[in-house]
Amino acid sequence: MTAGDCAEAIISDLGIDSPEDVDVDAIAFDAGLEVIYEPTVGCEATLVGFENRGIATINPGPVVGRRRFSVAHEIGHWHLHRGRSFKCRVDDADNNLASSQPLEKEADTFASHLLMPGPLFNPRVDSGKYPDFDVLADIATQFKTSLMATFIRLATCNRLPVVVACYGNDGRRWTLFAKDIPKRWFLKRKVDEDSFAYDLLKSGKERRQHGKQSADAWFENDDAGNFELSEQCVASFGGRALVVLYLESAMLEAQPDWNNYNGGK
Numbered sequence: 001m002t003a004g005d006c007a008e009a010i011i012s013d014l015g016i017d018s019p020e021d022v023d024v025d026a027i028a029f030d031a032g033l034e035v036i037y038e039p040t041v042g043c044e045a046t047l048v049g050f051e052n053r054g055i056a057t058i059n060p061g062p063v064v065g066r067r068r069f070s071v072a073h074e075i076g077h078w079h080l081h082r083g084r085s086f087k088c089r090v091d092d093a094d095n096n097l098a099s100s101q102p103l104e105k106e107a108d109t110f111a112s113h114l115l116m117p118g119p120l121f122n123p124r125v126d127s128g129k130y131p132d133f134d135v136l137a138d139i140a141t142q143f144k145t146s147l148m149a150t151f152i153r154l155a156t157c158n159r160l161p162v163v164v165a166c167y168g169n170d171g172r173r174w175t176l177f178a179k180d181i182p183k184r185w186f187l188k189r190k191v192d193e194d195s196f197a198y199d200l201l202k203s204g205k206e207r208r209q210h211g212k213q214s215a216d217a218w219f220e221n222d223d224a225g226n227f228e229l230s231e232q233c234v235a236s237f238g239g240r241a242l243v244v245l246y247l248e249s250a251m252l253e254a255q256p257d258w259n260n261y262n263g264g265k
């Protein structure tokens with residue numbers, strides 16, 4: 001059972017059928033995990049476990065989404081990595097996605113599925129039209145999650161042909177492809193001058209609605225100019241750009257690109 005399956009099984013066992021009912025404190029309590037909110041030093045959350053009792057200490061920051069993700073992340077460690085203690089930088093995709101810490105990634109995956117379980121999340125992105133940022137912000141409000149966590153879930157739920165990525169002036173920080181996107185597409189390491197994200201990084205101009213874009217603004221492949229995609233981007237912390245790309249269906253059916261068969265991720 002994957003970390004995501006484990007989280008969703010808990011939601012199902014508790015009979016939770018709406019986002020408002022995902023009460024992370026109650027879910028922790030039910031699992032024998034006490035949650036304390038007090039300032040932490042050098043991390044966002046800690047978990048200390050002893051036999052069947054654990055204490056999660058959560059930094060009581062002002063952002064509800066981050067706080068909930070922290071609790072869910074520690075519940076993940078509690079279920080998946082029993083017997084160990086953790087100091088975590090939670091809901092920090094910059095570190096957790098870009099790093100190779102498998103236990104942190106697992107706890108993040110667990111948290112993502114606990115807060116946004118597929119049976120509740122998927123219908124909200126399956127409405128027929130690809131969700132723009134306003135729709136995604138509305139979904140984040142319903143699930144009480146951060147925008148970044150919601151974007152990441154949008155990619156991992158694999159319902160739409162979407163790529164979510166984070167770029168800084170120094171290049172790509174991390175990227176997530178929906179699983180069904182062919183492996184032949186190689187995302188550029190640097191933001192292209194023709195992309196909307198370039199304008200965002202240079203002049204702070206966000207693009208919250210779908211913007212049509214030639215795929216060669218984003219992909220290295222020689223034939224990328226034959227395809228189109230939709231690009232949106234918003235500012236993230238540290239002066240970075242969070243990017244959501246929806247690929248047109250022809251990109252999913254494109255033949256293998258032997259010129260770029262180099263694993264160039």
Ligand SMILES: [Zn+2]
Nearest residue numbers: 086088104107
């Ligand atoms: Zn952790």
